[in-house]
Amino acid sequence: MSIVELREYKLKPRMREQWLSWMQADILPYQISKGMRVLQTYIYTDENDAEWFVWLREFDNEAHRQQVYANTYDEWWRREIRPRVFEMIEQESIRVRLLSPVHVVS
Template sequence: MFYEIRHYVTKPGRREEWLRFMERTVIPFQSSKGMVITASFVDEEHPDGYVWIRRFEDEAHRVEAYAAVYESDRWVAELGPAVADLLFLDKSVVTRVVPTPRSLLR
């Protein structure tokens, strides 16, 4: 099992709009396609910062879930463009992490 910790920067003043979009649209959509979203956060120290975490059972699960989400007609036509409108995509940082033996996230 591993996680992706995804750090995003919203366009100035649009974090609340992004948060509503994530919680009402993106997270339910991705969950319906097999993604496991374990956490969603706003950054207390950065007014445009947002962080979320996704869990994958293994690399095959990640590949399957990515294809189901990012190759879907809805993502390509609707959700992807909306994401690009709200975020600075070039400032996104994705870190892949594996829990240690004593982690509560195992």
């Protein structure tokens, strides 16, 4: 059964356009090249007018998820990309939720 990962990041003030541009130009193509399946990306504004970036990623199962993580988040990522990420998003705001499909009978 596939796993869908819902990730939410609170953007720092005035970082929306820079974040979205970087995600589109660099982050998403890099992660996809490493085997990440990105289903969709979203932006929403919460009740305090903070902007959040939300995205959905899909994996075949937990073993696949761990394999893709190992391929993606290497030393280069930790050294070069991770510091830049936290220039644009609030590190403590990161939320990752694993979603499992539910069959609902109507």
